[in-house]
Amino acid sequence: MPSHLPRTAALPAAAILMAVTCSGTLAQKSYDTGASDTEIKIGNIMPYSGPASAYGIAGIIEAAYFRMINDRGGINGRKINFISYDDGYSPAKAVEQARRLVESDEVLAVFGPLGTPSNAAIQKYLNLNKVPQLFVAAGATRFGDHREFPWTMAFQPPYQSEGRIYAKYLLAEKPDARIAVLHQNDDLGKEVLKGLREGLGDKASMIVAAESYEVTEPTIDSHVLNLKASGADTFLSVTTPKSAVQSIRKVAELGWKPLYIQGYASASVGSVMEPAGIENSQGIVSAYYAKDGSDPQWKADDGMKRFYAFLADYAPTARASDISVVYGYGAAQTMAQVLMQAGDTLTRANVMKQAASLKDFVPDTMVPGVRLNTSATDFYPIEQLQMMRFKGHAWEMFGPVIDGHLE
Amino acid sequence: MELFTNQVLAGIATGAIYACMALAVVMIYQAIDHLNFAQGEMAMFSTFVAWQLMQWGLPYWVAFVLTLIFSFIGGIVIERLLFKPLAKAPVLTHVAGFIALFAIINSVAGLLWDFTIKQFPSPFGSSPFLGSQLISTHQAGMIFVTLILLVLLFAFFRYTRVGLAMRAAASMPESARLVGINTGWMIALGWGMAAAIGSIAGMLIAPVVFLEPNMMGGVLIYGFAAAVVGGLSSPLGAVVGGFLVGIFENLVGTYIPGVGNELKLPIALALIITVLVVKPNGLFGRAIVKRV
Structure with missing residues (x-):
């Protein structure tokens, strides 16, 4: 047994x-x-x-x-x-x-x-x-x-850890990044953004624009336009699936090619990447702790x-x-x-x-x-995330597991 | 300046969504003199039917036509089963009925097709329109279809016997009956047409906002706003209202710091209230005179 x-x-x-x-x-x-x-x-x-x-x-x-x-x-x-x-x-x-x-x-x-x-x-x-x-x-x-x-x-x-983990990743891989953040106007969006700010520390000015949106908005096109206009070269999308799909597609339609980071709340292959279009999703970066059940x-x-x-x-x-x-x-x-x-x-x-x-x-x-x-003194069981990049039809892990421990 | 033009163009593209929905709102208002809160969910359900037909291998236009027929009949059935028995009931009873219908359709769609997001194809493709990255061929097609619908509706209500009879049945049921109009069936017909227009709106909106049971939640509120801005009795007003709401929303969101970002939805609602206070019949609506 x-x-x-x-x-x-x-x-x-x-x-x-x-x-x-x-x-x-x-x-x-x-x-x-x-x-x-x-x-x-x-x-x-x-x-x-x-x-x-x-x-x-x-x-x-x-x-x-x-x-x-x-x-x-x-x-x-x-x-x-x-x-x-x-x-x-x-x-x-x-x-x-x-x-x-x-x-x-x-x-x-x-x-x-x-x-x-x-x-x-x-x-x-x-x-x-x-x-x-x-x-x-x-x-x-x-x-x-x-x-x-x-x-x-x-x-x-916790959402805040996720923000810190992206900050660590960016400080190491793209220290001159100009970051634009699209975030849902709730605890998810706000805490990831807070974590990102904390993680960047005195380099928080790397965030050149942040736009929040309401879940009820039919499209988020207008926000993406504003973020693109900020001249950012890195785009963090802290969104729930519907808006995530829309923002991936909009960024592709605009011909904008930032380093695209998708918050893990919407990193699912089946319910986000596929509806947004596999070709539009190539190269998107995210981080997650669990395996994707549809990933071969x-x-x-x-x-x-x-x-x-x-x-x-x-x-x-x-x-x-x-x-x-x-x-x-x-x-x-x-x-x-x-x-x-x-x-x-x-x-x-x-x-x-x-x-x-x-x-x-x-x-x-x-x-x-x-x-x-x-x-x-630590009531957060999972505080590590594995960075991953969308390639072909699946997430490809890269780099080490990053820790976002909160004190 | 470039940002301004971009936001206006994006506003027109989003406005087309609202305009489409507003047309369906006006249609039902013409038929029953009320707003139907379940309108968005009915449109969503129709869109799922179209999606399902396409999953079964039918080509787009066949699925499109079948969905129209399904929605038309479905609208009539809902009226016959649910709202005909309530015909004499007060408005509040109707509102309760609409809300119940809203919840039922939403949950049934979730049960049948679950809540994950589905891609819905567009007959117009999604490449850039005339080289502009801001309006895709789909959005251009959507604006075009909305305008055709508008012309058809306008002609229907202005020049056909049925259209005139329907208007009469809605605004003066008593007199309409006296001149021999079967008001009961006019209302049912209105429901059928509103459901069919809603299904077109749903099928046009789905490629942009993606198909899921809650896809119409926000859209319907903006559709209401558009219809109120333009005038609930005017199809032309509804369409113009849709585009205005789309552009207005984007410009406020972009240029009024703080307010716009957090308060985009309240802006639509504030617009409804402002119009109702300042110009109750909307930009294009006619004043309704009631003899007391």
Whole structure:
């Protein structure tokens, strides 16, 4: 059976199995609400309906992942009871669902709620009640603030780190760059820009123009014209997929040839590069921490082979090219790792402690070189990104993995 | 100066999107005397139908015509099933109906075709138009089609019996009935035509904004703004309004620092309110006199 488990997960599993069988009665079992000898209840909130329902697939994948874990005997002999509710991407609804999970379903922890607005809305409530809010599916910096919110932990790199990483890359590769930034007028856009400014430090004047846009704008053509007129030779596009596609196409139509950096929120081959036109996307630079499920270069990769096998068995209708599918798998695997580390001490405090004790953990879907590390003072598991350049039909990795650690 | 010309040209190109949508808005307003909040979603759904037909291997123009027919019938069906029973209900009931329709169509489209962005082909290609990088052949084609639609609509409402009957049915249903016009079917016909025009708008807009269930959200608001600026009762006004909104939006965004960038959408809404206060019938609308 261990051969089916991800390699990284198999070792601790075996160790714990040995610990349980050898020491038997010596192991102290202690439980908080939501855990017992047979079951661990994990809550989750997802936008299955509403404007962000495209991301809801992550919740379906997470549920499928825990089903696979249960079919293989569960974690330390306990089945995962994964309870996932819909909030329609509405913060008010998210609060209602969080209360329901904590007070009525009595879950041990809330795992992977999606979206900055919803997570911000439930953050206070969960921290007040000392319920772990683990591996938040949103990149705002506030979700890794261990001092203010000791019961909340991020998962993906905070947007600010991403900005810093681009700054490091530019300072090393193109120190005379004149940078134009197109950014969405929300936490995504603002924090990447902030990170870029911080990363450039006293060379922040390299940013010659910055334009923000609203998600509701039908086209962003006008902004791209202004940015081109600034005389910039480097273009950072911190955009969500629709605007990303439009800006790639507009820059190509204008015959503008800047060093084009696309924020990773929209670096998907299937949902951005292809609609924008493969020929228009050549040479675009980005950075990411997870493998692209539609990228042929991972066909023979061990981790991705397990991912594809999982999809075939447990989520045959999900598309491997969907970043939310890859995301859900990686996040669920990390959650399983934390529960495995927690052993028989399934208290909320210990779950949080184990989440803050990840050491070089590598989920199947991470780009080689990216490792998950946390500590009592570091609540951002992923802070490294691998630079990559779009070539042909896929991303080609280049250079080292860059660290964007926030203090 | 170059930036100014570029922004105006880009404004005209974007304005064509608004103009197209505004035409559909005016069409439904002529037929039912209300704005239809689900108009954008209906157009989006039609566009997905066209996309699906093309995925099945049909050539563009076949898919185009089939989509028109589908949308026309679909519009009539929606009116017969949903709004005919509500005919005597107050305006608020209609608004609730429109909003429900909006949510239903949006979610069903998401369910059928998911939320990832899809490329939609253009019959005009996307090479630069007359050597200008700012207007592509598609956008030029779109302006051209919008103008043709405008002429057709104008002629329809001015010179055909059905068109006149439809106007009569919308503005004075009582009198229209007395002169023998079947007002019920006129309204249904109006829905059908509005849906068909919406589907043309959708198919023209999709190559620019890309096809996904939420593609019409912003567009419809600008379409409303365009229709209000030009006058809700005037197809010509709607088209002119569309181009004006497009250009205005770009120039404000470029030359009024701070305000423009953050407040582009409010600009469209401010425009609606300003026009409603200053010139309630829009630039080209006729004053409506009601006997009390």
